[in-house]
Amino acid sequence: MTETTAKIVTAIPGPKSLELLARRNAAVPRGVSHNTDIFAETAKGALIRDVDGNVFIDFAAGIGVINVGHCADEVVAAIKEQTERYIHTSINVAPYEPYVALAERLNAAAPIDNAKTMFVNSGAEAVENAVKIAKKFTGRTGIVTVDGSFHGRTLLTMSLTTKVKPYKDGFGPFAPDTYKIPCPNVYRNATDLSSDEFALSCAEEFAQMLQISLSPEMVACVIIEPVQGEGGFIPMPVAYLKRMREICSENGIVLIIDEIQSGMARTGTLFAIEQAGIAPDLLTTSKSLAAGLPLSAVIGRADIMDAAQAGGIGGTFAGNPVACAAALAVLDNIEKYDLNAKARKLGEYLTGRLNEMKAKYPVVGDVRGLGAMIGMEFVRDRKTKEPNKEIIGKITANALRHGVIFINAGILSNVIRFLPPLVMTEEQAEYSMDVLDAAIAESL
Ligand SMILES: Cc1ncc(COP(=O)(O)O)c(C=O)c1O
Incomplete structure (x- = not known):
C-alpha cells in the first residue's frame, strides 16, 4: 500500500462494497454482524484499503487483534x-x-x-x-x-x-x-x-x-x-x-x-x-x-x-x-519495536486529545483507559449520566465517511473504544482525532 493516511474516493460504502453487501446478506445469517459495510481488499500497519480503493485508518484493529499492525x-x-x-x-x-x-x-x-x-x-x-x-x-x-x-x-x-x-x-x-x-x-x-x-x-x-x-x-x-x-x-x-x-x-x-x-x-x-x-x-x-x-x-x-x-x-x-x-x-x-512504550505514548496522545474534546462537548461524560486501550463514554447529561447511545452511530458513521474506523462498546452501548494498532503513525493519530472532533460536532 503506498498511502500513508486515509483517502476517500467514493461514497461510503462504495459500489463494489455494496455489491458484496448484497451477496453477503443473501448468503450469511444476520446474526454475524459488522460495524461497517466496507469490504477489505488489503491492509497494512494501521490502514485498511477497501475494494473501492478507499483507505481507512483502523481504530478497531480487528477488535484488538492487530496490535503489531496489519500484515507486519x-x-x-x-x-x-x-x-x-x-x-x-x-x-x-x-x-x-x-x-x-x-x-x-x-x-x-x-x-x-x-x-x-x-x-x-x-x-x-x-x-x-x-x-x-x-x-x-x-x-x-x-x-x-x-x-x-x-x-x-x-x-x-x-x-x-x-x-x-x-x-x-x-x-x-x-x-x-x-x-x-x-x-x-x-x-x-x-x-x-x-x-x-x-x-x-x-x-x-x-x-x-x-x-x-x-x-x-x-x-x-x-x-x-x-x-x-x-x-x-x-x-x-x-x-x-x-x-x-x-x-x-x-x-x-x-x-x-x-x-x-x-x-x-x-x-x-x-x-x-x-x-x-x-x-x-x-x-x-x-x-x-x-x-x-x-x-x-x-x-x-x-x-x-x-x-x-x-x-x-x-x-x-x-x-x-x-x-x-x-x-x-x-x-x-x-x-x-518496543510496542509497550509505543502503547503508552500513543495512549497519552489520544487521551490528551480526547480530554480536549471532553472539555468542548458536554455529551462526553468520561475518557478513561490504560495505555492504548481507551474508552470515551457519551451521556445526555453529565449530572444524571443518562447514557447517550444514539450519538455513537452518528459519530462512527460521520468518521467513517472521512476515512476513520471507530467502533463502539459498553454495557450501555454508549462508549467509543479506541484500539489502534500500536504502529499507528503520529500523522494517522492526529488526522483521526481531528476527524473525531469534527464528527462529534456534526452529530450533536
Ligand atoms: C475479555 C474477553 N474475553 C473473551 C472474549 C471472547 O473471545 P472470542 O471472541 O475470541 O471467543 C473476548 C472477545 O471480545 C474478550 O474481550
Missing part, C-alpha cells in the same frame, strides 16, 4: 515459512517445536512464577479451558464473574457474560453455578465514597457473599478482566485487584485474569495485570497473540495447569503451528 513483515514471513514446512500435524499426534517454544516464551513473560501454557483457538475457548482447569484443581464448581464482563459466545462463556442483548437473548438456559459480583466502575460510583473506597467496597461485597450466599467451598474461580473490554473499557482499580487477589488466596479460589483484549502490549505492558503488581493463578490471552491467526492461551501456575488429566483439555486445531509461528514473531516484534 516479520509475521507474514513467519507464517509463510511455517506453511512451507507443515500446516497441521495435531499437537495430540505429532507435536512440534513452535508450540513448545511459544509456551516457553509466554511462561517466561507472564507475571506468574513457574508457569505452564496450553493453547486453543479463540478467546472463549481459552476461558472455557481455564474454568475446566480451575474446577479440576479445586474440586469445586462455582464460577464468579464481574458485572459488565464479556467472556465469549459459547454456552459457558455466554453464561459468564453480563449483557443480554445481543449476546444472550433467546439463547438460554444458561450454564448453572455462575455468580456475578459488583463492578468497581468509578465513573458510575453512585455512593459518597472516594473512588478507591468504592472499589474496595466492591471487593468487600464479594467477601461478604462468601460468608452468606456463597461458601468458599462452592467457588472454583473468579474471572476478572483487568480492563473491561466489551463492558466499556473500564480499568479495574489497582486497590480492587489487590484485594480480590487476597480474598481469592484466603479462600482457595483460583483467580483467572482474562487478558484476551487487554493483553499483548495493548496497555503499555505485555499484560495489563503487571501494572497492578499481583500474580494471577491463571491468565487467558488471545486476540493480538498471533496477529490475526486464531490462537489463544491459558498461562498458569504449573500445579494448577497440571491438574487436568491427559486428553482432558485441548482440541484438534489447538495451538496450530502456523498460528504459533506467527505468535513467536509477534513477541519478537513487541520487543524489537
Whole structure:
C-alpha cells in the first residue's frame, strides 16, 4: 500500500462494497454482524484499503487483534515459512517445536512464577479451558464473574457474560453455578465514597457473599478482566485487584485474569495485570497473540495447569503451528519495536486529545483507559449520566465517511473504544482525532 493516511474516493460504502453487501446478506445469517459495510481488499500497519480503493485508518484493529499492525513483515514471513514446512500435524499426534517454544516464551513473560501454557483457538475457548482447569484443581464448581464482563459466545462463556442483548437473548438456559459480583466502575460510583473506597467496597461485597450466599467451598474461580473490554473499557482499580487477589488466596479460589483484549502490549505492558503488581493463578490471552491467526492461551501456575488429566483439555486445531509461528514473531516484534512504550505514548496522545474534546462537548461524560486501550463514554447529561447511545452511530458513521474506523462498546452501548494498532503513525493519530472532533460536532 503506498498511502500513508486515509483517502476517500467514493461514497461510503462504495459500489463494489455494496455489491458484496448484497451477496453477503443473501448468503450469511444476520446474526454475524459488522460495524461497517466496507469490504477489505488489503491492509497494512494501521490502514485498511477497501475494494473501492478507499483507505481507512483502523481504530478497531480487528477488535484488538492487530496490535503489531496489519500484515507486519516479520509475521507474514513467519507464517509463510511455517506453511512451507507443515500446516497441521495435531499437537495430540505429532507435536512440534513452535508450540513448545511459544509456551516457553509466554511462561517466561507472564507475571506468574513457574508457569505452564496450553493453547486453543479463540478467546472463549481459552476461558472455557481455564474454568475446566480451575474446577479440576479445586474440586469445586462455582464460577464468579464481574458485572459488565464479556467472556465469549459459547454456552459457558455466554453464561459468564453480563449483557443480554445481543449476546444472550433467546439463547438460554444458561450454564448453572455462575455468580456475578459488583463492578468497581468509578465513573458510575453512585455512593459518597472516594473512588478507591468504592472499589474496595466492591471487593468487600464479594467477601461478604462468601460468608452468606456463597461458601468458599462452592467457588472454583473468579474471572476478572483487568480492563473491561466489551463492558466499556473500564480499568479495574489497582486497590480492587489487590484485594480480590487476597480474598481469592484466603479462600482457595483460583483467580483467572482474562487478558484476551487487554493483553499483548495493548496497555503499555505485555499484560495489563503487571501494572497492578499481583500474580494471577491463571491468565487467558488471545486476540493480538498471533496477529490475526486464531490462537489463544491459558498461562498458569504449573500445579494448577497440571491438574487436568491427559486428553482432558485441548482440541484438534489447538495451538496450530502456523498460528504459533506467527505468535513467536509477534513477541519478537513487541520487543524489537518496543510496542509497550509505543502503547503508552500513543495512549497519552489520544487521551490528551480526547480530554480536549471532553472539555468542548458536554455529551462526553468520561475518557478513561490504560495505555492504548481507551474508552470515551457519551451521556445526555453529565449530572444524571443518562447514557447517550444514539450519538455513537452518528459519530462512527460521520468518521467513517472521512476515512476513520471507530467502533463502539459498553454495557450501555454508549462508549467509543479506541484500539489502534500500536504502529499507528503520529500523522494517522492526529488526522483521526481531528476527524473525531469534527464528527462529534456534526452529530450533536
Ligand atoms: C475479555 C474477553 N474475553 C473473551 C472474549 C471472547 O473471545 P472470542 O471472541 O475470541 O471467543 C473476548 C472477545 O471480545 C474478550 O474481550
